[in-house]
Amino acid sequence: MTRIPASRIVAAIGAAVLVAALAACASSSPSSSSSSSGSSGYVTSGKLTIGTGQPAYFPWVIDDTPQSGKGFESAVAYAVADKLGFAKKDVVWVRSTFDQAIAPGDKDFDFNLQQFSITDERKADVDFSSPYYETTQTVITIKGSKAENAKSISDLKTLLVGAQTGTTSFDAIEKQIKPAAGAQAFNSNDDAKLALQSGTIDALVVDLPTAFYLTGAELDGGKIIGQLPKQTGTGDQFGLVLAKGSPLTTKVTAAVDALRTDGTLDKLATTWLASSADAPVLK
Known part of the structure; x- marks a missing residue:
């Protein structure tokens, strides 16, 4: 049996460890369908992918056509898109069930909205933006x-x-x-x-x-x-759902906060939930 120098044994072991480490890193990297894929954090570079229900109901989305921008949540989605710097033509809609959207794991959307109440239990599996609506x-x-x-x-x-x-x-x-x-x-x-x-x-x-x-x-x-007139703390708060740990959570929350501060969210609620849905605020 030929004797192998100790230095060559050490080198071989080191190379094997390096190969194993690289393989482990490759297997643990997120898939291209993940909402956190790519350096931008978006599902598709240059596009904003938004999820909603199948079907999506009045008055949250009119005629189950979210791309129209009509209905409270459809209008909110495009307002958030604008704050993030996306034109309407660069918004892509996908559909999911309610349970699919709040389940742990990768997402095929950047954010999803279909009246998700923000709860501590759900926060264990997904991220939420700050609330875009509080139920009355x-x-x-x-x-x-x-x-x-x-x-x-x-x-x-x-x-x-x-x-x-x-x-x-x-x-x-x-x-x-x-x-x-x-x-x-x-x-x-x-x-x-x-x-x-x-x-x-x-x-x-x-x-x-x-x-x-x-x-x-x-x-x-x-x-x-x-x-009845809105009283803070009397209703569920709805938030946009993002994948757990999404790099977009902070940006999306900032967009929602800006829309709340400038009065856009209240205006959209009046247009689509009070006026269009014939649900006036009683005095």
């Missing part, structure tokens, strides 16, 4: 109810108004409407909905997204009377 409390009723023609908070004071107990909706009845009969308490929104349908109560208070759903899909003759 909304009064709904049905055709034929005593509340059908109510136009103001004072019109509700003599009526029976209910909500699920222990919620911000229930608090809003007590603190903002202050009906003569007091807030009517129910164990769940389903119980309160049944009470509205049966005529046990005249109106129901829920958050705005729930109001759109109930009046559009659950209640025969459902009608939104209007939103």
Whole structure:
């Protein structure tokens, strides 16, 4: 057996370690589909890729066509794009389910918006921008109810108004409407909905997204009377979702903050959630 010099053994071992280390680095690098790929952090260089639901619903997106810029979230998305320096033609839309968007792992979008409430649990898997919308409390009723023609908070004071107990909706009845009969308490929104349908109560208070759903899909003759004046801390906050650790999170948050500061977010909410969706703010 030929004796191999010790110096050559050491060199061979060193080369093997180097090859293994390079292989490990290659296998752990993100795929090209990751939202953090590339030095820019964008999915596609020179483009802003935005995710939304499949389908996307009124009044958040009009006619399930986010590229139109019509609907509250579609308009917000293009406003953020503008703050980031992207022209409308450089925005690309992709679709995902709600659960896919907030699941851990790589994303095929730079940010996604479809009414994602910001929660600590979700923050473990994804990043959020600062909030672009805080839900308001909304009064709904049905055709034929005593509340059908109510136009103001004072019109509700003599009526029976209910909500699920222990919620911000229930608090809003007590603190903002202050009906003569007091807030009517129910164990769940389903119980309160049944009470509205049966005529046990005249109106129901829920958050705005729930109001759109109930009046559009659950209640025969459902009608939104209007939103109660916004009170900070009384509703869920919606944020743009990004991949966990995305290099874009800080930039996107700065864009949202700028839109809040200059009044754009409030203007868009008035245009698409109050006016277009027939959900005026009650006085």
